[in-house]
Amino acid sequence: MNTRAKAVFWLLTLLMLAVMALFARLALWQYHRAQERTVLLQAYAAARQGTARPLPAAGVARLPPYAHVFARGQYDGSRQIVLIERPQPRGPAVGADVVTPLRMPGGRILLVNRGWVPADPQGHTRAVLAPPAGTVRVSGYLGDLSRAGVRLTGRGGASRKWPRYLLYPRWKDLDALYGPGLQHRILWLAPNEPGGYDRAWRFRPAHGPDENYGYMAQWIGLAVTVFIVWLVLTLRALRRFRGESRR
Secondary structure, X not given: XXXXXXXXXXXXXXXXXXXXXXXXXXXXXXXXXHHHHHHHHHHHHHXXXXXXXXXXXXXXXXXXXXXXXXXEEEEOOOOOEEEEOOOOOEOOEOEEEEEEEEEOHHHOEEEEEEEEEEOOOOOOOOOOOOOOOOEEEEEXXXXXXXXXXXXXXXXHHOOOOOOEEEOOOOXXXXXXXXXXXXEEEEEEXXXXXXXXXXXXXXXXXXXXXXXXXXXXXXXHHHHHHHHHHHXXXXXXXXXXXXXXXXX
């Protein structure tokens, strides 16, 4: 094998290894995603079957997804937010989720999603958003914010009036509104609790782990295909080189 042939061989080999490594990494990523979704489904099932436990004084950071908890405090109806629902309206109408801060003893604040109300495309609603007065006991399931990075604050984006209309807020944005006592979970108010609106919650992932396993199999198949193509091309090149050497 001459120098040029060797150079081409090693170039194709390195390219094959790089592509296979990329496909292997993507397959591994899909595997981890499948495991995450499996854990979420298990947490969802456990939360739906278990009874509500008191919110721990240490906070919500170590609680599992969809933990079924209850808390006591007073709603702060003067500092509510309305989460604009996009891009998936419920049925024929567009709506928004009403989120009310629950002020608990010790200065902690827990955001309570009290449910869905009809709204215009900008999220503005005519519904009466006043929460129950006095000390209340609320129970539900701990969720998280959407990971989408786009947001819309205020009426037209600049208003400082309450309620605030938000599109995909982030926790650092909500920290700026409520202060350091804010718990970084949202309590999705249980359907049987008073003081809420439409609460047809869908906590579980839109797709199960089988989808990720399917993608993982595809990436593995592509890696195997690349290796077979490289192997076939290499064997053909070796046969051609041997044939030329015998002449």
